[in-house]
Amino acid sequence: EVQLVESGGGLIQPGGSLRLSCAASGFTVSSNYMSWVRQAPGKGLEWVSVIYSGGTTYYADSVKGRFTISGDNSKNTLYLQMNSLRAEDTAVYYCARVQIRWFDPWGQGTLVTVSS
Amino acid sequence: EIVLTQSPATLSLSPGERATLSCRASQSVSSYLAWYQQKPGQAPRLLIYDASNRATGIPARFSGSGSGTDFTLTISSLEPEDFAVYYCQQRSNWHFGQGTRLEIK
Numbered sequence: 001e002v003q004l005v006e007s008g009g010g011l012i013q014p015g016g017s018l019r020l021s022c023a024a025s026g027f028t029v030s031s032n033y034m035s036w037v038r039q040a041p042g043k044g045l046e047w048v049s050v051i052y053s054g055g056t057t058y059y060a061d062s063v064k065g066r067f068t069i070s071g072d073n074s075k076n077t078l079y080l081q082m083n084s085l086r087a088e089d090t091a092v093y094y095c096a097r098v099q100i101r102w103f104d105p106w107g108q109g110t111l112v113t114v115s116s
Numbered sequence: 117e118i119v120l121t122q123s124p125a126t127l128s129l130s131p132g133e134r135a136t137l138s139c140r141a142s143q144s145v146s147s148y149l150a151w152y153q154q155k156p157g158q159a160p161r162l163l164i165y166d167a168s169n170r171a172t173g174i175p176a177r178f179s180g181s182g183s184g185t186d187f188t189l190t191i192s193s194l195e196p197e198d199f200a201v202y203y204c205q206q207r208s209n210w211h212f213g214q215g216t217r218l219e220i221k
Contacts, residue, residue: 035210045212102207
């Protein structure tokens, strides 16, 4: 069964750093495109970042220069390193496999709260 | 940058009724559009891809149509579990529409 499980969320102060993890099972992360999508409380979905199987990465303008997406082949895990966090980064962060250019499946999400 | 606009923002219907949700792109996306369903407290789920193809396990009452700039998600006869928020997404820059909330009337 294809499954994604995120972890690493929590409460962090503005300006702080956090690393999210997304453990995959049933498929190989490095052979797929993988993405992060976030959802602020009560709001819609916002695409954050994607990593292609060859390693090319893209970011939303709102996180460019602050967030870094990467993968660990040995752990079959996707990561999102988030630096210089702001209050507006508060959201549930979902990882998802990219099928062609559609997101399927999604993990259950991990909540990041940026607050002092 | 391609922007997706969904309408209506909220749709109030009763079980058994037909639901029609719209997604309009600011420029042509050909048939490269997907629809997702999100229930409260859950992750989104892929329903439709390439405008009209149902994802694995999606019931036949869900159908998608359209091309270019105008797209429609139709639920032929609403079941209680269909009341949720629906998002469209295009493949050019990964962005989503703002969502349509389908609520019980």
